[in-house]
Amino acid sequence: MITLRGLTKRFGATVAVDALTIDVAPGRVTGFLGPNGAGKSTTMRMILGLDRPSAGQALVGGRTYRELRRPLREVGALLDARAIHPARSGRAHLLAMAHSNGIPAGRVDEVLDTVGLDGHAAGKPGRTLSLGMGQRLGIAGALLGDPPVLMFDEPVNGLDPDGVRWVRQLTRSLADEGRTVFVSSHLMSEMQLTADQLVVIGRGRLLADAPIDDVIAGSAVAVRVRSPHPDGLATLAARLTATGATVEAAGPHELTVTGTTADRVGDLAHELGVRLHELSPHGASLEQAFMELTAGSVEYAGGPTGGGTR
Amino acid sequence: MSTDTRPNLLRGAVAAEWTKLSSVRSTWWTALSGVLLMAASAGQLAIYAANANTNDDPADDPGVVAAGSVVIDAVELTQYAVLALGLLAITAEFTSGTIRTTLQCTPSRGRVLLAKAMVAGAVTFVLGLLLGGVGALVARPVLGEWGRAPAADTIGDIVAVATYLALVGVLALGLGAALRSAVLTIIVLLATLMIVPLSLQEPDIAVLNRIADVFPGVAGGHFLAGDTDPYPGAVGLLLLAGWAGAALLLGRAALRRRDA
Numbered sequence: 001m002i003t004l005r006g007l008t009k010r011f012g013a014t015v016a017v018d019a020l021t022i023d024v025a026p027g028r029v030t031g032f033l034g035p036n037g038a039g040k041s042t043t044m045r046m047i048l049g050l051d052r053p054s055a056g057q058a059l060v061g062g063r064t065y066r067e068l069r070r071p072l073r074e075v076g077a078l079l080d081a082r083a084i085h086p087a088r089s090g091r092a093h094l095l096a097m098a099h100s101n102g103i104p105a106g107r108v109d110e111v112l113d114t115v116g117l118d119g120h121a122a123g124k125p126g127r128t129l130s131l132g133m134g135q136r137l138g139i140a141g142a143l144l145g146d147p148p149v150l151m152f153d154e155p156v157n158g159l160d161p162d163g164v165r166w167v168r169q170l171t172r173s174l175a176d177e178g179r180t181v182f183v184s185s186h187l188m189s190e191m192q193l194t195a196d197q198l199v200v201i202g203r204g205r206l207l208a209d210a211p212i213d214d215v216i217a218g219s220a221v222a223v224r225v226r227s228p229h230p231d232g233l234a235t236l237a238a239r240l241t242a243t244g245a246t247v248e249a250a251g252p253h254e255l256t257v258t259g260t261t262a263d264r265v266g267d268l269a270h271e272l273g274v275r276l277h278e279l280s281p282h283g284a285s286l287e288q289a290f291m292e293l294t295a296g297s298v299e300y301a302g303g304p305t306g307g308g309t310r
Numbered sequence: 311m312s313t314d315t316r317p318n319l320l321r322g323a324v325a326a327e328w329t330k331l332s333s334v335r336s337t338w339w340t341a342l343s344g345v346l347l348m349a350a351s352a353g354q355l356a357i358y359a360a361n362a363n364t365n366d367d368p369a370d371d372p373g374v375v376a377a378g379s380v381v382i383d384a385v386e387l388t389q390y391a392v393l394a395l396g397l398l399a400i401t402a403e404f405t406s407g408t409i410r411t412t413l414q415c416t417p418s419r420g421r422v423l424l425a426k427a428m429v430a431g432a433v434t435f436v437l438g439l440l441l442g443g444v445g446a447l448v449a450r451p452v453l454g455e456w457g458r459a460p461a462a463d464t465i466g467d468i469v470a471v472a473t474y475l476a477l478v479g480v481l482a483l484g485l486g487a488a489l490r491s492a493v494l495t496i497i498v499l500l501a502t503l504m505i506v507p508l509s510l511q512e513p514d515i516a517v518l519n520r521i522a523d524v525f526p527g528v529a530g531g532h533f534l535a536g537d538t539d540p541y542p543g544a545v546g547l548l549l550l551a552g553w554a555g556a557a558l559l560l561g562r563a564a565l566r567r568r569d570a
Contacts, residue, residue, distance in 0.1 A: 049417050050410055051569040066417040071316045077414060083407030085334060093411075094332035100326035100415035102318065126406075141411070 006056030031195030074140030081134035129218030323425035376466025396482035434479030438472030484557025503527035
């Protein structure tokens with residue numbers, strides 16, 4: 001269980017995280033979604049006691065991170081896969097972590113096995129690890145103490161499709177074991193496949209904290225209508241507008257209709273005798289919901305979407 | 311759980327720091343470069359001493375020289391290789407970002423720094439013993455008829471050298487934690503160990519000399535030489551230890567205050 005109460009972080013005049021109050025519950029995967037610079041990584045760093053909150057509290061199992069005596073047994077976290085000493089092997093990196101928390105050295109081989117790093121890869125110096133191997137090593141570190149709470153910051157960054165599927169299965173099984181799983185991502189499609197609950201932030205503010213299905217259902221649905229007869233389509237458009245729907249002509253043979261349902265459009269077309277070639281609902285995706293939620297809260301509008309991780 | 315006692319937590323942190331220090335090759339290269347530097351500078355200083363005794367100028371004759379004192383003089387240069395071990399133990403963590411992993415494992419900033427100080431201090435002490443031994447073994451035969459190396463005195467000098475190096479190693483670690491950058495730390499160390507006290511001593515004004523005597527390098531020098539003036543060697547040791555302790559406190563304050 002992760003509890004944030006009015007969690008705030010200011011850097012000078014900039015408010016990176018703005019009075020965030022959420023509970024991340026055990027037994028499910030909670031996706032942490034937001035555009036670049038939304039404050040996801042800063043929030044995670046505050047939960048781990050790395051950044052000091054300007055106001056508010058971040059608690060793990062009811063205690064602040066700095067109060068934890070053997071923290072790896074309580075919270076496992078993958079923050080930055082590139083944060084490994086260039087000359088140190090992955091195995092030594094994990095071994096040092098294990099020693100610090102009184103975890104038996106044998107556990108290192110167990111987690112290396114779990115994340116699919118063989119002896120050769122684990123023995124290579126940090127600088128030679130690919131981003132994907134670094135991610136696996138970071139996940140191994142998070143699993144080391146067999147903790148009830150796990151946090152992954154952009155875990156699928158740099159992973160190949162097999163790796164992505166593996167992370168998906170891993171987060172799912174960790175949640176099914178009753179653990180708290182908090183995963184940040186800017187990949188909406190990935191969240192749609194993994195998360196049960198969604199926390200969306202923009203410019204440090206909480207935009208949504210709800211089951212993923214509710215977030216998707218809350219977004220507007222657009223219906224696309226195609227017909228070989230422009231005249232019939234125009235008649236249909238006029239009737240739809242008369243019933244309160246919003247109609248946009250996407251071309252002589254195509255309409256985009258919002259404010260109604262595909263069923264309703266189909267009934268009307270039948271009634272008017274307009275032949276249709278396509279009638280399809282669009283935008284009922286997390287992507288669409290996300291765009292609507294974060295509209296106006298994007299820090300770098302117009303920029304490409306990438307991992308805003310330091 | 312009874313295993314979560316403070317000593318146990320510190321023991322774990324120490325084991326982690328030792329694993330980190332010993333698992334990178336640069337540690338061993340630094341130690342090797344220290345040994346080579348010591349051998350070279352002890353050899354050179356021994357040649358100078360022997361030459362001064364045999365040249366035409368009777369005014370500069372040092373007479374019969376103890377191998378231990380050659381070792382002590384050679385430490386002036388060799389110490390920078392040893393300092394690197396102390397400061398890299400922390401600055402490399404800032405450079406590579408592993409400081410975040412370290413603080414995730416051990417959230418107590420004081421415990422992290424104490425564990426690092428214990429490991430860096432122990433490693434530089436043992437390295438100091440090795441360096442002292444190597445220096446004496448090189449200096450004695452080079453000095454030839456102009457040298458002496460009574461066992462008890464030489465061992466005493468070697469232990470003193472090791473103690474001095476352990477304390478400046480910890481001083482470097484504390485400063486590194488406060489300053490974060492290896493280059494900046496080296497500059498500050500050079501200034502406090504050498505440049506500032508040398509500048510103060512240059513005009514040979516009594517009050518400036520007194521101020522210079524408080525600096526860690528000068529205090530350490532008085533300790534190593536076993537001086538009685540301006541203060542006993544033991545006071546020099548205490549002054550140096552005070553500097554190392556103060557640097558650790560400074561480093562701890564910086565680690566606590568700053569975001570990682």
